Amino acid sequence: MGPEIVAVLIPLAAIVLGISVAIVGIVSRHRQLLQRTDLRHKERMAAIEKGLELPPDPPEMDIRRPRYLLKGLVWSFTGAAVYVMLDSLAGAEEAKIGLIPVAVGLAYLVYYAVQGRKEDRPAGAGENPAGR
Numbered sequence: 001m002g003p004e005i006v007a008v009l010i011p012l013a014a015i016v017l018g019i020s021v022a023i024v025g026i027v028s029r030h031r032q033l034l035q036r037t038d039l040r041h042k043e044r045m046a047a048i049e050k051g052l053e054l055p056p057d058p059p060e061m062d063i064r065r066p067r068y069l070l071k072g073l074v075w076s077f078t079g080a081a082v083y084v085m086l087d088s089l090a091g092a093e094e095a096k097i098g099l100i101p102v103a104v105g106l107a108y109l110v111y112y113a114v115q116g117r118k119e120d121r122p123a124g125a126g127e128n129p130a131g132r
Contacts, residue, residue, distance in 0.1 A: 040058075043055060068108050068109075068111050068112035068115075069108075069109070069112045071105075071108045072105045072106070072107075072108030072109035072111075072112055073105065073109070074105070075101050075102070075104045075105030075108060076101075076102055076105030076106060076109065077105070078101050078105070079098050079099065079100065079101030079102030079103070079104070079105055080098070080102060081098075082095075082097070082098035082101060083095050083096075083098030083099060083102065084098075085098075086098055
């Protein structure tokens with residue numbers, strides 16, 4: 001096997017393995033959700049047959065909830081690292097390209113400071129429980 005063939009097979013294998021891992025992850029996550037739904041259904045049906053009160057629905061966890069603080073910190077520190085690296089390697093003029101991700105990160109942090117905290121706070125967290 002020549003080096004040309006190996007050079008072609010390495011990226012090809014990486015792509016095939018990467019797609020395979022993604023497919024296995026998606027299928028296993030889907031099967032897990034189906035199993036949870038089935039078990040919840042069986043539990044509710046058993047409670048109805050016995051005449052018991054239905055168990056409360058479990059709280060839904062939103063995996064896709066945006067995390068603006070994390071995104072802001074990642075973008076800001078990545079931009080700062082790019083700026084410092086380019087400043088030491090190429091000079092101050094070229095290093096200014098690193099300010100773009102810093103600006104994106106700062107925008108996320110400003111949005112989090114203004115709006116994101118309200119979304120992170122659980123319902124009723126800012127209310128006075130005594131009603132005063």
